[in-house]
Amino acid sequence: MKKEIFRAFRHSIVFLFIILTISHAQVLKPGFDKNEYMELMKVSARFGDTTYVNAIEKPQQYDFVYRSPVVGLENRWDLWVNKQHSIGVISIRGSVASSVSWLANFYSAMVPAKGELEISAKEKFVYELASNPKAAVHVGWLVSTAFLSKDILPKIDSCYKKGIKDMIIMGHSQGGGIAYLMTAYLYSLQKSKQLPEDVRFKTYCSAGPKPGNLFFAYEYEAMTQNGWAYNVVNSADWVPEVPLSVQTIHDFNTTNLFANARGIIKKQKFFQRIALNYVYNRLSKPSLKAQKRYQNYLGKMAYKLVKKNLKGYISPEYYSSSNYVRTGSIIVLLADEEYYKIYPDNKEKVFVHHFHAPYMYLTEKLAWNQHGTLTDSLALPFLDGTWELTYISGPKITFDGLYPNRKPSITLHTNNRTVAGNSSCNLFRGQFTITDQTIRFPDTFVMTRMFCEGGGEQAFMDALKKVNKYAIADNTLTFYMNELPLIRFTRKL
Incomplete structure (x- = not known):
């Protein structure tokens, strides 16, 4: 009985090893x-x-x-x-x-x-x-x-x-x-x-x-x-x-139409031979000379x-x-x-x-359909336009306290995946990536460099870097970090 248990255990270990090896491969x-x-x-x-x-x-x-x-x-x-x-x-x-x-x-x-x-x-x-x-x-x-x-x-x-x-x-x-x-x-x-x-x-x-x-x-x-x-x-x-x-006549497989062209031409009648030789030389010699020049300049020199x-x-x-x-x-x-x-x-x-x-x-813009072939680009026109911030997660200070003068906003262009906006203080722009479910903004934007009071700008820019999902309902756009809503916007008309 003990031998059977040991044998079964050994087989299980071997099977597990094979599975792990396959999963790695x-x-x-x-x-x-x-x-x-x-x-x-x-x-x-x-x-x-x-x-x-x-x-x-x-x-x-x-x-x-x-x-x-x-x-x-x-x-x-x-x-x-x-x-x-x-x-x-x-x-x-x-x-x-x-x-x-x-x-x-x-x-x-x-x-x-x-x-x-x-x-x-x-x-x-x-x-x-x-x-x-x-x-x-x-x-x-x-x-x-x-x-x-x-x-x-x-x-x-x-x-x-x-x-x-x-x-x-x-x-x-x-x-x-x-x-x-x-x-x-x-x-x-x-x-x-x-x-x-x-x-x-x-x-x-x-x-x-x-x-x-x-x-x-x-x-x-x-x-x-x-x-x-x-x-x-x-x-x-x-x-x-x-x-x-x-490309010259020497750039073909060994068996090809041009391999014995000279021999075939020699078998022709005199005037045909002269004409065919002329045509053959006019077609082949320029490429052969060009190849030699190419090798001389871009090789030897x-x-x-x-x-x-x-x-x-x-x-x-x-x-x-x-x-x-x-x-x-x-x-x-x-x-x-x-x-x-x-x-x-x-x-x-x-x-x-x-x-x-x-x-x-x-x-x-590439997208694969269920047949494994390419389809048209992802169309997301409902995201295009300017959105104004109405909610931000994290800071203990009130929303109005963070942004007493101006609320942050973003303008999205999904056709070229660009974003521009203001952080409540500075202007910024950059590119983002997006699918029908996910969105990511760059860690670093191109920004103006005005001095900004308070922590509103930093809170907003930090939140953008954490975003990886989005949802839209009517005129409300919400960005998430996984399942946690981080920031919310309303469409600016």
């Missing part, structure tokens, strides 16, 4: 998750100057853990960890306002997706981002990947030892271009048993440029298929359209600048292709008429469509 889900991407955009926006950082709401689900030193071509990354689940985020910084950072973009000749880089006199970076010998990638971002990986790999190991086996790779702009190559590199390390096989990677390349040629894209998409990598693109943004692409900043770095042999293609499972953020009213084209502000704010605005 299911924390990070495949598929594009709008809310997950929005949180990652908030993580990604932590790079930059104070004004840029403060314009985007802080991440709610992740804690900042580590920021790397600046390495390579002024590259940097952050490590964040989910507050509730064992998920780490590798957030790769995009371009910054320096010539060295932009050199990583302009150094855009292609190199084979398998080989080694001599990144210093004593270091070689051995990599295999794709097995096809025709696969090639952007050399500048490969150099960045080489330097960043030296710091990232030990942190992945530390996370793994702490039980964090789910890792999200996030990059916006140049960070997105590097994220492609970093993802492929980490997968290759798993394949060669240099990283544990049970580490699960998921990648979001946001506003990312094109990382390599078609043969690299094929293998990248195959290794990340079934919902483990996405390329998020604003249709108004020019950055996903670069680097410039030049750019290298002279790179080696001044990376002592000991030796240029690899370039791959004779410049056929850059868009890569990965694409999530299109389609710029519409309403979008262009908020973010109009501007020849002077060439990054107007590229920053985090326009991407987040268009992402908020």
Whole structure:
């Protein structure tokens, strides 16, 4: 009897262990998750100057853990960890306002997706981002990947030892271009048993440029298929359209229409042969010359600048292709008429469509229906307009005592997710996020700086930061923290 009880207990323990293991493995889900991407955009926006950082709401689900030193071509990354689940985020910084950072973009000749880089006199970076010998990638971002990986790999190991086996790779702009190559590199390390096989990677390349040629894209998409990598693109943004692409007759699979074109032409009659040779040369030679010029200027000449900043770095042999293609499972953020009213084209502000704010605005408009397809944006016109405060929870002083002269008010614009108002003393403005049930305001607003007597302003601004839900009935708008009503407004006619 005791043996049977012990056997049953042992089986129960084993079953519990299996359940716990499965539940852990299911924390990070495949598929594009709008809310997950929005949180990652908030993580990604932590790079930059104070004004840029403060314009985007802080991440709610992740804690900042580590920021790397600046390495390579002024590259940097952050490590964040989910507050509730064992998920780490590798957030790769995009371009910054320096010539060295932009050199990583302009150094855009292609190199084979398998080989080694001599990144210093004593270091070689051995990599295999794709097995096809025709696969090639952007050399500048490969150099960045080489330097960043030296710091990232030990942190992945530390996370793994702490039980964090789910890792999200996030990059916006140049960070997105590097994220492609970093993802492929980490997968290759798993394949060669240099990283544990049970580490699960998921990648979001946001506003990312094109990382390599078609043969690299094929293998990248195959290794990340079934919902483990996405390329998020604003249709108004020019950055996903670069680097410039030049396709030649050599950029096709081995079996193709052009492989034996010369031989076929030779078999034709004399006058037909002359005509076909003329047409063939006029079509093929310009692209071949353009590709050579591309490689000369953005490979050999750019290298002279790179080696001044990376002592000991030796240029690899370039791959004779410049056929850059868009890569990965694409999530299109389609710029519409309403979008262009908020973010109009501007020849002077060439990054107007590229920053985090326009991407987040268009992402908020995404909605998934019950069939898993995209629907129109969330329409909340009943919230639009100006609202005046009538109630605030917390302060012991009376409402009229808090606001003897002027009551706080807010004006909401749900089409572009902006809020403006007065705190009873100062003017403020910012952006907010909203769904059909939740609403969140930023921790920091852009505000005027008048001196304010009493504690009314502070009480109101503190309450706004705590809000996460809302309800509306007739002309009354109530903001909640979970189920607790914090502040209440009436519509101002």
